[in-house]
Amino acid sequence: MAKLMTTVNKSKCIASGDCVEMAPGVFQLDSEEKSEVYNQNGAPDNVILAAARTCPAKAITVVDEESGAQLFPAPKK
Numbered sequence: 001m002a003k004l005m006t007t008v009n010k011s012k013c014i015a016s017g018d019c020v021e022m023a024p025g026v027f028q029l030d031s032e033e034k035s036e037v038y039n040q041n042g043a044p045d046n047v048i049l050a051a052a053r054t055c056p057a058k059a060i061t062v063v064d065e066e067s068g069a070q071l072f073p074a075p076k077k
């Protein structure tokens with residue numbers, strides 16, 4: 001299993017809560033209702049990627065820590 005590094009761009013986050021609903025072991029809303037990652041390993045990789053895809057603001061980025069490859073959003077070619 002790849003080791004993922006997930007980040008939230010808080011300036012893009014519109015506090016929809018979708019990521020928290022999908023992966024409550026990874027994301028939580030901070031005091032300003034912006035999502036943050038509190039546990040990088042709080043859900044299986046496919047769930048973390050699904051949460052990133054579900055974000056309506058495209059605020060979540062997932063990188064494979066070992067290879068440095070960006071998994072989501074897919075890098076532009």
Ligand code: SF4
Pocket residue numbers: 008012013014015016017018019020034035054055056057058059060
């Ligand atoms: S799904 Fe996106 S917009 Fe919604 S809370 Fe999570 S990061 Fe913010």
